[in-house]
Amino acid sequence: MNNYKLILQYDGTRYSGWQKQGNTDNTIQAKLETIAGKLTGTPTDVNGSGRTDAGVHALGQTANFRCEKKLADTDYIRDYFNHALPMDIRVISVEEAPTRFHARLNAKEKHYRYVIDNAIVPNVFERRYAARIPSGHEARIPYDIKEMKKAAAYLTGEHDFKSFCDNRHMKKSTVRTIRDIRIANDNDRITLDFYGNGFLYHMVRILTGTLLEVGSGQRSAEDIPRILQSLDRREAGFTAPAPGLFLVEVIY
Template sequence: MSAGMDETEKQVRLVIEYDGTRYAGWQVQPNGTAIQQVVEEGLFALLGHPVRLVSSGRTDAGVHALGMVACFKTSRELPERAFRDGLNRYLPEDIVIRQASVVPLTFHPRFDSRGKWYRYTLHLSPVRAAINRHTCWTIKKPLDLQAMKQGASFLVGRHDFASFRASNCGAKTTTREIFSIDIVPDEPLLHIDVKGGGFLKFMVRIIVGTLVEIGLGARPHEDIPQLLIQGSRERAGKTAPPRGLCLMEVWYGNLPHRLVSLKNTGPKV
């Protein structure tokens, strides 16, 4: 064992739920309070020493999560349940630890991830939402759901998603794989479930914005293959507001059976 290594050090994996409305995103940054910062401060209060959380990814300002995964290392001896319940005592009402478990030191929440499930929620009504105002995007005109499903089908599979990323996205490659896109009515809400191996900055929100334009009749669903070929952000739809987006789950190990059967089944572009 290398010098300075604590033989009792362990790694704890957290599954975190949060309402991102009043935060500047997940990652610690100088221009606002981040969820990572708040959880790390809670861990310092619980453990008595500073820690750095390593997460499965980032969410932007105003985006929510039911299943953000993050890990930290500590030498404190506590039962797994105490990491969850003890930390929750130091967190505000809009952040909560759903699960805490000890995992091998070799586990990495980002690099070991097999896929993620994002859900975007629309509120279909001529009147704006009140109760759900922080968790959905209100669309006041009817949507053609069949056209949206047809457009979404072209996005399933492995493609170059350069048209569906933020202009300041720093990813080295724009090729990603989407396992499935499901459009799920839940009146007056409509959920768009996007499941894939990885995502570019704003990718899900731009996909949603483009699908909404298709649903409103502002563009045909046949535009999608051309957008994938052209790789031009300017030609894709608007970026949907962050408040409707939620990270539902991060997968490790084997993917859910249904997703395995759907991989690479989208129409060829």
């Protein structure tokens, strides 16, 4: 069995997320599997490292697919995909992987980035890739980055992040480890970088919303331990909109 690892970039603006769905073929996974099936000559599953939501982007999504026959060289596979894919999805690289490699099951850490355009006048050309919060609001919010970093420190380490998960019927463990959260403000472009061993449904977006509420004075950094302990989604902040979120890299 041959196994191929793909690194992908995509603009998620016009897609219904990563995961294939029965009622639409307008997902990243569906597009890739259609092409992979033509490449291999048989229906082919493409496994992603995770399910990015509708409107979320990727700078470095990882995927893999297996097939019985040996395909042509990896550059040919890359070019075959890119020739057939729409221009807002690109396969950056392809390499042969061990047979047992699985993009999701073997992931050790993921890096997500949330971007906010907090300029007095938002950048027209960044509107799909940097969130404006509140949505469409023209006034700049003077976020306290120091307080946001203080709150972020409470979130690092291993915790039960049930309060930061939008799946209320989650049956699996909601314990995750966040290794680091980095927050920067460069000329009113605020970036929040999250590094962790896994993230729950909407977790990064809820973490972002909560940190922004701390930065805007709506809640205190010292509220974070209580929110974690409550295990109640209603105690955490709002879910930040999808367009500001990027999957940057997956570490194996």
